[in-house]
Amino acid sequence: xxxxxxKFKLIHDSNKILCFVGSSYINKTLKDYFDQYRDCEIYRxxxxxxxxxxxxxxxxxxxxxGSISLKKRIVDSLKKYNPDYFSVVAERxxxxxxxxxxxxxxxxDFNVLLDNTVIGNHVVMTHYIxxxxxxxxxxxCHIGPGTYLLFTTLGIGSYVATKSSFVGKIISSIxxxxxxxxxxGSTVTxxxxxxxxxxxxxxxxxxxxIDEKIE
Numbered sequence: 001x002x003x004x005x006x007k008f009k010l011i012h013d014s015n016k017i018l019c020f021v022g023s024s025y026i027n028k029t030l031k032d033y034f035d036q037y038r039d040c041e042i043y044r045x046x047x048x049x050x051x052x053x054x055x056x057x058x059x060x061x062x063x064x065x066g067s068i069s070l071k072k073r074i075v076d077s078l079k080k081y082n083p084d085y086f087s088v089v090a091e092r093x094x095x096x097x098x099x100x101x102x103x104x105x106x107x108x109d110f111n112v113l114l115d116n117t118v119i120g121n122h123v124v125m126t127h128y129i130x131x132x133x134x135x136x137x138x139x140x141c142h143i144g145p146g147t148y149l150l151f152t153t154l155g156i157g158s159y160v161a162t163k164s165s166f167v168g169k170i171i172s173s174i175x176x177x178x179x180x181x182x183x184x185g186s187t188v189t190x191x192x193x194x195x196x197x198x199x200x201x202x203x204x205x206x207x208x209x210i211d212e213k214i215e
Contacts (some may be wrong), residue, residue, distance in 0.1 A: 009090075010087070011087045011088075011089060011101060014084045017038075017040070018040045018041070018060060019048075020042040020043075020064070021045055021062070022064075022074060024063075024066070024067075026124070027064050056078070059084075060085060062085060062086055068159055068210060069209070085103035085122075087102065087103055087106065087107075090110075092110055094113070096114045096115040103122075105124070106123070107123075108125060110127050111125055111128065111131075114132040116134050117131045117136075119131075120137055123139065124142045125137075126162075128146045129145070129147045129148075135154075136154065137149070138153070138156040141154055141158045142158075144160050145162045147162070147166075150167050152173065152176070153174070153175045155180065156179065157179040158178065158180050158181075159181045161181075161182055161184040161185075162184050163185050167187065174190065176188070176192040177193055179195050179210055180197070181198065181207065183198065187200045188200055
């Protein structure tokens with residue numbers, strides 16, 4: 001039975017076949033949803049990476065996964081085909097004025113993206129996230145439930161676990177280096193300049209989001 005409570009919209013849609021790459025829960029859920037309305041397919045990267053250019057030109061792609069390393073590997077593997085990417089945004093979000101959402105990005109329900117927020121390419125945003133006051137989330141980030149971002153630029157490939165906060169100020173915004181992990185309940189109040197896994201402002205170890213997928 002289809003879940004009638006689910007409502008999603010496509011952006012950056014080129015009207016080609018929707019192709020989900022990877023067997024993540026998100027990809028499977030979105031494929032089941034859009035099967036009602038569009039031609040959809042789902043594959044593992046190993047099944048498609050050697051297909052012809054014509055095959056890729058007939059499709060548009062999304063890889064929605066919590067694994068930064070997997071997303072990066074898939075996008076890098078397909079780069080030679082110059083594929084089109086579409087994004088999916090749940091309808092039950094508050095999205096303000098002048099909000100920019102990149103390609104290959106998935107935004108789930110119940111988020112608040114206030115004016116001038118910038119969301120990059122291949123980003124996953126889960127639930128109950130607030131991004132405000134010129135926040136920028138760069139490519140390949142994963143943002144866990146209940147996260148709050150204020151006057152923050154979040155570096156490429158950041159993995160932010162649930163109930164974390166990045167609390168910058170208008171006179172001292174936060175800028176973080178890419179490919180960091182932030183553990184559950186982190187509160188970040190200053191710039192992060194070294195790659196690693198953090199609990200708040202404290203660097204726990206040197207593992208990047210490519211090296212280790214935290215929960």
